[in-house]
Amino acid sequence: MIPAITSLDGAFRLDGQNAIITGGNRGLGAAIGEAFAQSGANVAIFCRDQAKAAEQVEKLNAYGTKNQAFSCDVTSLESCKKAVDEAYEAFGNFDILVNDAGVTATGELLDMDEDLSTWTRVIETDLNGTVRMTFVVGRKMREAGKGGCIINVTSNAGFMVNRSQAMSWYSSAKAGANHFTHCMASELAKYDIRVNGIAPGFTNTELSKFIPSDMFDYINDQTVTHRFGEPIEVGALAVYLASPAAAQMTGHIAVIDGGYMLRC
Ligand SMILES: NC(=O)c1ccc[n+]([C@@H]2O[C@H](COP(=O)([O-])OP(=O)(O)OC[C@H]3O[C@@H](n4cnc5c(N)ncnc54)[C@H](OP(=O)(O)O)[C@@H]3O)[C@@H](O)[C@H]2O)c1
Numbered sequence: 001m002i003p004a005i006t007s008l009d010g011a012f013r014l015d016g017q018n019a020i021i022t023g024g025n026r027g028l029g030a031a032i033g034e035a036f037a038q039s040g041a042n043v044a045i046f047c048r049d050q051a052k053a054a055e056q057v058e059k060l061n062a063y064g065t066k067n068q069a070f071s072c073d074v075t076s077l078e079s080c081k082k083a084v085d086e087a088y089e090a091f092g093n094f095d096i097l098v099n100d101a102g103v104t105a106t107g108e109l110l111d112m113d114e115d116l117s118t119w120t121r122v123i124e125t126d127l128n129g130t131v132r133m134t135f136v137v138g139r140k141m142r143e144a145g146k147g148g149c150i151i152n153v154t155s156n157a158g159f160m161v162n163r164s165q166a167m168s169w170y171s172s173a174k175a176g177a178n179h180f181t182h183c184m185a186s187e188l189a190k191y192d193i194r195v196n197g198i199a200p201g202f203t204n205t206e207l208s209k210f211i212p213s214d215m216f217d218y219i220n221d222q223t224v225t226h227r228f229g230e231p232i233e234v235g236a237l238a239v240y241l242a243s244p245a246a247a248q249m250t251g252h253i254a255v256i257d258g259g260y261m262l263r264c
Contacts, residue, residue, distance in 0.1 A: 002147060002192050002247045011245040015040030018091045019242070020084070022046040022074055022133055023101035025053040027205035028153060028234050032098055035235025036242070037063040044087045044094070046072035046133075047101065066091070074101045074129030077136075084136045093144050096242050097137045099130040099177075100153040104207055108166040119169045126173035127180070134184060138193065147192030149242050152181045153234075156201045156257045164218060165211075174199070178253050185251030194250040196241045201257020203229035224259030 005011045019036050023029035024045035033043045037060040045053045045067070053069035060067040068090055072083035088094070103125045105118050112118050130152050141148035157167065158174030181197040188195055202208055202219050208228065211219070220226050237256055240246055255261060 002194065004247055005244050008245070012240060012243045013040050014096075014239065014242055017041045017095040017242070018044070018093060019096035019098060020044045020046055020087060020094050020133075020137060021098040021100055022072065022129065023153075024098070025049055025056045025069070027100075027207060028200065028203060028231050029098070029100035030056050031231030031235040032100060032153075032238045033060055033067075033235075034063075035232065035239045036096075037065045037067065039239050039243070040065065041096065041242075042066040042091065043068075044091060045069040046074070046083050046087075048073055074099075074132060075124045077132050080132045080136045084133075084140065088140060093146065094137060094140065094148070095146070096149045096151070097133060097141075098151045098153065098238060099133050101129055102126045102153065102207070104167065104170045106165050106167045106170075109168050122169040123173050123176075126170065127176040130177050131180060134180075134195075138184075138188060141193055142188075142191045145191075148194075149246075150184065150188070150193060150195045151238055151241050152177050152195070152197045154178050154181070154197045154199045154253060156199045156255050156261050158199060158253075159255070160261055164215060164222075181253060182251050189250060194246070196246075196249055196251070197253035198234060198237055198241070199253050199255045199257070200229055200234050201255070201260040203231060203234060205231060219260075222260060222263050223257070224262055227258065229256060229258060 024033040025047040070083040073079040155174040185195040
């Protein structure tokens with residue numbers, strides 16, 4: 001059983017905890033890594049672009065924590081296993097896994113490429129990548145017997161149909177990841193592993209640059225806070241979900257979208 005906090009002293013800190021963050025080299029994953037390091041956690045960045053990862057490790061080192069990058073392609077089980085083995089060798093154990101790696105694409109199904117490659121690429125990364133990493137790291141957490149915390153970065157698109165931009169593959173992958181989060185919260189509770197999701201709305205990163213400029217005003221108008229989210233705000237939410245303060249939080253998907261979904 002995971003004990004409740006008895007005081008707020010240090011309740012929002014992650015001192016000495018070790019975290020794997022897929023996609024931790026840039027965008028939301030980088031912001032989560034920075035928020036973790038600022039809160040005292042050591043960070044293992046899992047991604048493909050190792051040059052960008054090295055830059056990010058340098059940044060995190062400024063907080064005095066231990067940080068390292070590992071080459072990992074979440075679309076390959078072998079690559080996940082290899083990176084996880086290397087990271088455990090370097091860090092000893094992990095308390096936190098953040099499944100952040102993701103890709104997106106827009107367009108309508110009937111206009112998709114004949115081989116359905118867009119559908120496959122997005123599902124393989126955003127849904128199956130989360131499943132692969134949960135499978136590999138979850139087993140290690142079970143074996144270590146020290147509990148753990150898994151955070152899946154999904155999207156508010158997993159809850160609604162974004163009628164301004166067709167992206168059924170992305171929405172379907174994220175809806176799958178949301179429900180996978182619920183199922184894992186139930187399955188892994190007996191190992192004291194909490195599983196939650198963060199479902200951001202439009203947030204300022206490379207991924208959001210695919211949005212055509214004429215849509216920005218429309219999105220800001222539909223968002224009740226009238227702006228895009230900032231990565232640091234997602235980082236702050238991830239720190240809370242990983243912290244002792246959230247001991248009773250599991251199976252929850254926290255939407256952070258400035259109220260965009262209220263329009264539905
Ligand atoms: N930004 C938004 O508005 C927004 C809104 C809702 C949800 N999200 C979700 O938030 C997450 C991060 O998005 P972002 O905006 O930060 O995107 P981003 O800036 O494009 O970064 C994507 C990250 O995913 C990693 N990645 C992609 N494919 C991978 C693979 N096969 N194996 C390992 N890593 C892979 C990338 O690593 P490499 O550099 O090595 O490719 C990169 O670190 C995604 O799951 C996205 O769906 C974003």
